[in-house]
Amino acid sequence: MKSDSTAGPNRESPATREAVDRRDFLWEALKASLGVPIALCIVRVPELHGMQEEGDADVERIYGMGIDIRKCIGCGRCAQACKSENDVPDEPYFFNTWVERYVIRTDGEILVDSPNGGIDGFPPIEEEGSTLRTFFVPKLCNHCEEAPCVQVCPVGATFTTDDGAVLVDEEYCIGCGYCVQACPYGARWFDPVKHVARKCTFCYHRLARGKVPACVEVCPTSARLFGEVGHRANPLARFLRFNEIQVLKPHLNTKPKVFYANLDGEVR
Amino acid sequence: MQGYIYPNEFELRWGLLIVLYPYLTGLVAGAFILASLARVFNVKEVEPTYRLALLTALAFLIVAPLPLVAHLGHPERSYEIFLTPNRKSAMAMFGFVYAWYLMVVLLLEIWFDYRRDLVLTAREATGPRKWFYYTLTLGATDLSDRALQFDDRVGRWITIIGIPSAFLLHGYVGFIFGSVKANPWWSSVLMPVVFLFSAIVSGIALVMIIYLVATLFRSKKVDMGCADKLASFLFYAIVVDFSLEMLDFIHRLYEAEESIEILSQLIEGRLFVSLIVLQIVLGTLVPLISLGVVSPALSKRSIARIPAEVRRLIYLGCAILVQIGIFSIRWNVVIGGQLFSKSLRGLTAYKAELLGLEGLLVAGVLLVLPFLVLGVLVKILPPWPDTELPASPEA
Amino acid sequence: MPQQVTRLGIAFAVLAIVFVAVRQTLVPDTFGDAGHYRAAAVDSIEAQPLKYAGHEACTMCHRPIADKRSASNHSGVSCEVCHGPAAEHVAAPGNVRPRAPRERGFCPLCHGYNASRPSGFPQIDPVAHNPTVPCMTCHDPHAPEPPVIPGECRACHGQIASTKAVSHHAVLPCLTCHDAPEEHKATPRAVRPGKPSSRDFCGGCHAEGADSPPHIPGVDMATHGEDYLCWQCHYPHHPEAE
Incomplete structure (x- = not known):
């Protein structure tokens, strides 16, 4: 099951993708406006970028x-x-x-x-x-x-x-x-x-x-x-x-x- | 056990220690907000409690994380919350909110407020004591008028930042519970607000108790102007807090979502004593009525004229009842939220044990500990004004 | 700049540097490689040993018995359902032997009568069904076709039978209303029994003026629910009417 490594078809329909984008956008807006950042400065920045990419990566299954x-x-x-x-x-x-x-x-x-x-x-x-x-x-x-x-x-x-x-x-x-x-x-x-x-x-x-x-x-x-x-x-x-x-x-x-x-x- | 619960729900994961945590942080936030009344809003009457309230806040803030850490399965891993905080977790931010409040608000404000005293003590003292106080000044020994004015100005600004921070500290604790959508008893947008106002109530009551008792032990005269003002504030805070709680309650009853049946069973059964009797009747209604009648909150000269000695006793009694009531609120939230199954088809049971980490004994120690810390703090940083009230008849 | 600010500045800077330094050293190596977690954790979870080998592993050595089972009513029942976790046996066939439950208590875990089981699933009452004899005496678990074609419907349709037993229709045999071809007993899903297809069938007893005893309720077939077959409203295995 794990051995076949062909990339599977992306399972998200355009509609759900849009919904996800919108939610991410709201999160980003909230973060920017609150300046939650004091904490975020301390958190390693590359991680944040890593997390936003989640779901967009080549999902195999x-x-x-x-x-x-x-x-x-x-x-x-x-x-x-x-x-x-x-x-x-x-x-x-x-x-x-x-x-x-x-x-x-x-x-x-x-x-x-x-x-x-x-x-x-x-x-x-x-x-x-x-x-x-x-x-x-x-x-x-x-x-x-x-x-x-x-x-x-x-x-x-x-x-x-x-x-x-x-x-x-x-x-x-x-x-x-x-x-x-x-x-x-x-x-x-x-x-x-x-x-x-x-x-x-x-x-x-x-x-x-x-x-x-x-x-x-x-x-x-x-x-x-x-x-x-x-x-x-x-x-x-x-x-x-x-x-x-x-x-x-x-x-x-x-x-x-x-x-x-x-x-x-x-x-x- | 009654009805059906999911098999994994037979154990209540959050016990007495987690009840203590919001209770203690609530006292911190409340005491600080009381202190800010004197400083920012220039309520002159409560001036005598300003420094006491700050030290109380600090003492309780130092103890507040102990029950949290103690209840962890792996306390030795607790530092991970600073290493890899999950931004999406309400709990992960605890470390940062706590650090912010401790370092940036409380310690700084106390430092600026006490710097003059610290420097003077360091100058007078000898030996290790001198070095101890010198270290506390961080070497900033400038006592010129300009420097002292700067202290005062910065202290004021920190207090102004401190008010929203105190709101954040405890509102945030409410959010930890209020944001759990799986639990209909917790999940409420009002939760942070209710937590906040109950925190203010408990903080004022606590400082009042400490002030009245400490004055008694130091054989000083109670400043009744101050006590009356505290009592009035306590009255107003209870009114707001109680209104919010009732709003939440009525809203739930009126909406009557699928959870209403099990929650009604919960309130009528398992939570009857702690919710109806302790929280609402003894912890809210009795103090509310007593304070309304006795304190000058509703009319300038109070509705019933009562001699100062009796009034003081009534205030003390009310403050103690309020503490019991607020502790019941925390209990009803934390334990109450786990007393019913998330299947909404049954009730679980909680039995507090005497010994053991989650037992009554440890909880008792953790409740006494802040007072010991406060005792030490008071020794190091005496909060009493230079000129105590002369033992003259009060106005 | 006031002295206080510089001194505090130094104190906070020291704290901040210590914090960042400690953080750099303590965060686990693989944390954040794949998401907000320790990527190495996935490897250690994957390394957990197997207990159930899976039926493919059994088939490799026990081909004939696997083939026999595959052709039977137990074709969907994996070997380890009855024989228990066998990964150790696969690793060391000579040393570890899987269990082979022969006690009468085991088969009723699935085949004992339980009202909540789907109707049509073969169920017996362990107390009444040849007590004291081990199930294997008559049934081969690898090919469990009944040695005797069930004489009674309740062997499979236990839920319906026990409901009917306490109803007003208790005395009616199943075949009064259903026609059940013999083949249904051997191949229950291929050949299905029938049920009444006309209103007159029930009317035979329940029509007003039908030749039936007075305690049997009767209705006017012309006006009573004329558009429906009787069983579309009534449940004949437990008719509601008192």
């Missing part, structure tokens, strides 16, 4: 994941595999990925649970008769294009790679926990042993070896699939073409790269 809610059987193998693959402690109960069960009652009540992230299965629903609809929702880091966690990290210990994965530099993280607060999806957690913030990496070490993330590898019903956002032929591109797609909490404008098909409106 942008990773993303697709999840089909109608295929998920709630077996929790993804959560289990993730824990093994990424040395996530079994206890306390932190998860890079977990499965939620939604039960929507006929009276409008909505019950959600995720016992041990779904790894040990789900107990039977009480009073099954009063259930209007029920389904499973796998959750994980959305690797947002506009990631709030990256925005708030004070030292640059969490960052977005060229290929769109949001990662944590465990040797540089100061452990302030601001990213944990800023993530709208509860995807970040604080490692009680390493004392740094941790999260799903899209199994970046597996991608580097041409393999898919562990949760995708073990999903028995192909409810999860992995690929690239963009025009090149790949499983995710097809998934995005043939499904009505929803992302989580779109009103926050984080632009997630985990795409859901057949997602219920009650899911938050």
Whole structure:
């Protein structure tokens, strides 16, 4: 996956490019007028230029994941595999990925649970008769294009790679926990042993070896699939073409790269 | 735990230490703004508290970053915030705002204000003490009229720069919370403003407490003109602060966005004591009414005529209640913002422990520490005017 | 220039120089190479060891069994779903053997009945379905076509069956309304069962004046929701009408 180095087609449409430009312009105007500069003089200047070029560089690929809610059987193998693959402690109960069960009652009540992230299965629903609809929702880091966690990290210990994965530099993280607060999806957690913030990496070490993330590898019903956002032929591109797609909490404008098909409106 | 929370939310990442941080910085900003009243706006009555307020601000500013650093997972890496600050992070600028305020505003203002005293002390003293004070003067020992006038003029200008800086310091702390869009309890454009005015409230109340208590211990006469003026300012500040808080509250209720249900549950349950009882009733309404009736804030001779000794006690009581109220505000923001799930479907729980880094004991130490620092500062740089008020009956 | 200014100037200049010097030495080498982060961090994250080898690795040695699985209903189920993370086994096949779960608790992780699972996904009730016998006695996990064609619809359609079981239609067998060709049981997605295509079908019991017991509700078929098939409004597996 990593070995093919042909430059991919630029995935940004002219419209989004324009929007980005406008936002950058506003930032620049704000900076100039406030004179934030006292701090900026101290910050190395070349870095600033480097950052503005972001997104314009030759982007080869942008990773993303697709999840089909109608295929998920709630077996929790993804959560289990993730824990093994990424040395996530079994206890306390932190998860890079977990499965939620939604039960929507006929009276409008909505019950959600995720016992041990779904790894040990789900107990039977009480009073099954009063259930209007029920389904499973796998959750994980959305690797947002506009990631709030990256925005708030004070030292640059969490960052977005060229290929769109949001990662944590465990040797540089100061452990302030601001990213944990800023993530709208509860995807970040604080490692009680390493004392740094941790999260799903899209199994970046597996991608580097041409393999898919562990949760995708073990999903028995192909409810999860992995690929690239963009025009090149790949499983995710097809998934995005043939499904009505929803992302989580779109009103926050984080632009997630985990795409859901057949997602219920009650899911938050 | 109640309802559904995301699995990773069972641990509250920001505990008691982070409650202390905005509380302490708020006191800094508030005390400084009080000091600036005397200097820039020529409020003669509060003159006796000018230097005291400055030293109070400095003492609390020195302690303010300690809880922050202590709560980090890797405190030894905290210097990175100066090395590679992320311009887009609200928190990254903390180091710079703090440094600006400490070096450029507070230390400079204190230095210019005290330079004459420092030079005189250095001349009189002997041995290491002489060298200590000489070092503090940085070798600028010119006491000519022109030099002293220059001190005064620059000090005034620094205060003028200092006011927006104090606003920045604490408004910015509010922004750290107010800009978190993931959290509907925090995310509010009013947050920095509310933080700012609650800071002013807490700063005035703190200086009032320190002034009243210190005067008592030094067996001096309280300048009631000063105390009355402080009380009036405290009253006005509470009015503005409370109005802003209510505006925020009503705005949320009226808009009733998707988070309203869980936030209502939060206020009616987990936050009832700290928000309704401590923050609003005891910390705001009781002082507001007492000060309104007792102090000369609403009518020149105050609504109820009360002897000075009792008035003083009421002021002290109000100031202490206000401190409890403001501490509750910080608690309700920091802890309250983590007591509900971002899934908006459940409530988490926070249990303060006694021992341990995030425990009550450490928090207690960090609350006492600024007063010890202040004690040392007062020893080094006596804030009391040369001519104390004679023990004459007050006007 | 006043003495104060020069002295302060010196003090601030010293501080500034110290700050810049310290900063130059302490900022990590690769910081800022690719963005506002330590570029070397990406390398150390990429170096993290694998635990799951991926099904391609298994296929290289276990070709026949992989082919068998690929032709079965488990074609989408990767080897390590059941056998566990096998990267160590791939590195040292003789020393480390992957697990092969044989206990009855394992298969129901996917195939135990759970109302939230999509209908049509094969599910059994582990308590009632041949208790005490390991699943592998009858089902080959590498080719899990049922040895006996399911006699009951509920083997796959558990959610519907249990909903219907507590409804007014509990006594009606599925085949009363659905025609299910035999082929549907073996190739469920290729041959689909049918459902009633006319209003008269339901009217057989529910039309006013139909020859049915008095406790069965009846409607005037001429005026009651004439443009719709009955099941477009009612859910026959759990009819709402009391």
